[in-house]
Each structure stands twice: as C-alpha cells, then as structure tokens.
Amino acid sequence: MAPRNPSDKPVAITMGDPAGVGPEVIMAALSALSPDERQGIVVVGSRAVLERAGKVVGSTLTLGLRGQAGNHGVVVEEVDVPGLKAEFGQLDPSCGEAAFRYIERAVRLTEAGETAGLVTAPINKEALNKAGHKYDGHTGMLASLTGSRASFMLLASPRLKAIHVSTHVSLRDAIGRATTERVLATIEAGNDHLKRIGYAKPRIAVAGINPHCGENGLFGSEDVEFIAPAVELARAKGIEVFGPISADTVYHRAYNGAFDLVVAQYHDQGHIPMKLVAFDTTVNVSLGLPIDRTSVDHGTAFDIAGTGKANHENMLEAIAYGRKLAASRH
Incomplete structure (x- = not known):
C-alpha cells in the first residue's frame, strides 16, 4: 500500500448500498491500513452501518464523525437517510436512496476541494432505480452530478487495462454507439x-467490433466505416494507436x-478478459x-x-x- 495521499485533503x-458487502470491505480494508494511511481517508455513509460491518469482519477500529474532536480510527461523514432499511442482502429502495446520497455528498465535497477524490463501494442498480434515480450505474450518475458531457469507464490491473466505448447498454445499442467520434x-x-499516471507514450490497441474485424465487410462493415477512421484520426494527433485488431x-x-x-x-468485450485475469485486483476508473x-x-x-x-x-x-490520482492532480 502506498503512503497516505500527499495532498492535505483526504x-x-x-x-x-448499505445492504451489500460495501461496508464490510471498507472496514476490512481500513483495518489493514496503518493509522497514518487511515488519516487520509473519510468514509461517506452511515456510522451505525459501518459499526455493524466492523463487528462482522472483526474490526476493532473506532469511528468518529468528521469534524468531531478526538483521535478516531475511521472518520465518517454522516449522511442522514430517513427510513433507511439496511438489512443484510435485502434489496430496498431506501438503500438505493442512501447510495445516491452518499455519492452526491462525496461529489460535492470533492468539487468544493474538501476531499481529493472518490473511491466508491458497490451500489445496486435496481435499488437505485427503485428509489427514483434513473442511472445505469456510477459512471452515468457521476457524469450527471458533475455536469459532464461524457465519461469513460477504464478497468485497470497491473498487466492489463481496458477502456470502454460504451458500457451499460444493450449489445444492439452498443454497436450504434461505436461512432468514429x-x-x-x-x-x-x-x-x-496513461500519460497522467506515468506512461511517456502509451501504446493503445483498438479492438474490432465484429469477428475478425469484419473480414473486409464479410462479417459487417462497422470496423471499416467507423473504427478504422477513428484510429487514423488519433494517429494524426500523435497518439501511438493500432487497430482495429480482432478482439479474440x-x-x-x-x-x-x-x-x-x-x-x-x-x-x-472489456469486462470478460479483465475479470478473467484480475478478478480481485481490477480497479474501475x-x-x-x-x-x-x-x-x-x-x-x-x-x-x-453480513457473513464476513x-x-x-x-x-x-x-x-x-x-x-495515485490524488497525488498526480496535486
């Protein structure tokens, strides 16, 4: 584990989702860090739920509210959610509402410069939508909350990284979204x-969308019509990019x-190989x-x-x- 964030912001x-494993993996992970490393972290959520999760994983860390005096093992930014029903493993709209409110608060804290960035525990998309928040997941929600025109999902592991042209849409819609732009x-x-995190000249491969990149139109024309032109435009901008290359x-x-x-x-196309080779270590960015x-x-x-x-x-x-991102932004 790297030392605590060099920025003065946590x-x-x-x-x-309070009913899922997020609180447990947070408490277990924080218990594995040194006291110095934990000082650079604030958990946005429910102290009561986190305390329950701590008991499940055998954590002895004490939890204190952000701004509260004292030397606490874990600092919590408490977000009140009236009517929260956080039963282990039970899908509930109140948990979807809670997940949304935690993310919204963390976004606002980061926009205000009070925190250096977000690390998110898992949410349940069905609970989120039943609470009235019609998003396909974190990526779309964060784009909406920050007023961003577009966002991209990158999966990163030590030996393999993949960035997605589209994510949570049907395969039919995904093909339509693979435009040159x-x-x-x-x-x-x-x-x-990749340049931001230290790659001087990243080598990027672009996967084809059809089997064998369409075999010059035999299995589809999208690779020739849309993907190859994007590669050429990127090369013209000085990017070291190759493709389209058969995804297999x-x-x-x-x-x-x-x-x-x-x-x-x-x-x-991106998630299957990533989860095959780095299921426990892949980070979603x-x-x-x-x-x-x-x-x-x-x-x-x-x-x-709830099982630990x-x-x-x-x-x-x-x-x-x-x-690492906080340090590079700093």
Whole structure:
C-alpha cells in the first residue's frame, strides 16, 4: 500500500448500498491500513452501518464523525437517510436512496476541494432505480452530478487495462454507439490518463467490433466505416494507436506486453478478459470527469452480505489507485 495521499485533503470512500458487502470491505480494508494511511481517508455513509460491518469482519477500529474532536480510527461523514432499511442482502429502495446520497455528498465535497477524490463501494442498480434515480450505474450518475458531457469507464490491473466505448447498454445499442467520434474520444481519454499516471507514450490497441474485424465487410462493415477512421484520426494527433485488431487476440497480446491499453467497443468485450485475469485486483476508473473516481470492480454480493466472506483486496487496490490520482492532480 502506498503512503497516505500527499495532498492535505483526504480521499472520500462512499459506503455503497448499505445492504451489500460495501461496508464490510471498507472496514476490512481500513483495518489493514496503518493509522497514518487511515488519516487520509473519510468514509461517506452511515456510522451505525459501518459499526455493524466492523463487528462482522472483526474490526476493532473506532469511528468518529468528521469534524468531531478526538483521535478516531475511521472518520465518517454522516449522511442522514430517513427510513433507511439496511438489512443484510435485502434489496430496498431506501438503500438505493442512501447510495445516491452518499455519492452526491462525496461529489460535492470533492468539487468544493474538501476531499481529493472518490473511491466508491458497490451500489445496486435496481435499488437505485427503485428509489427514483434513473442511472445505469456510477459512471452515468457521476457524469450527471458533475455536469459532464461524457465519461469513460477504464478497468485497470497491473498487466492489463481496458477502456470502454460504451458500457451499460444493450449489445444492439452498443454497436450504434461505436461512432468514429466516440471511438476517437475514448482513445484520447485513455491516452491522456496513461500519460497522467506515468506512461511517456502509451501504446493503445483498438479492438474490432465484429469477428475478425469484419473480414473486409464479410462479417459487417462497422470496423471499416467507423473504427478504422477513428484510429487514423488519433494517429494524426500523435497518439501511438493500432487497430482495429480482432478482439479474440488483442487482449492476449496486451497481457503479454505488446500494448498498454485496449479500447473495448462494449461492456462484455472489456469486462470478460479483465475479470478473467484480475478478478480481485481490477480497479474501475471513471475518466472524463472534473473529479477523480476509482472503484472496486465487483457488485453488492447480497448472497454473502453480513457473513464476513467478502474479499477486501479489491478495495485496497481502489484506494491505492485513488491516492495515485490524488497525488498526480496535486
């Protein structure tokens, strides 16, 4: 684990859905950090729910409210949610409302300069929508809350990284969204991010959308009509980008060092290889926003919530990546 954020502002961790494993993985991860590392963190959520989660994972950390005097193991930004029903593993609209309010508060804190960025625990999209917040997940919600025109999901692990042209839409809609403009914007966002975290000249591969990139129109024309022109435009801007490359080989090549980043055309094209090779260590990063956000790359896991079985390794990775971004922004 890297040392605490060198900025004088803490990183905010949003608690996620109170009925899921988010509170547990947060408390377990914070228990694994040193006292100095924990000083650079504030958890946005419910102290009562976090205390319950601490008992589940055997944590002995004390929790205090932000601004409250005293030396507390974990600092909490308390967000009140009237009528909250946080039963382990139970989907409830009040938990969707809570998840939204935690994220909204963390965004506002970061926009105001009180926190250095966000690390998010998992939310449940069904609970979120039942609470009246019609978002496809964190990425779209954060774009809306920050007034951003577009955002991009990047999945990062030590040996493989993928950025997505589209995410939570149907496959039919994903094909329509793979326009030259969107693919080019995705390449540029990925290139800028890798430069920010230390890559001097990132090598980016763009996956094709059809089998074998369409075989010159035999299996579809989208790769020739939309994706190849985006690659050429990116090259004209000085980006070291290759493609389109058949998706059935490009990840193997990237994993073995040929490329630093793969542009995936849709959700599963990027998520499946990432979760195959780095299920517990992949970090979800939102690009294109005025604030930094990293996240665990797993869901609320209602089936094991409250059992203490959830693995907190992914949360530690998300915290470390969030601190890296905070340091680079500083």
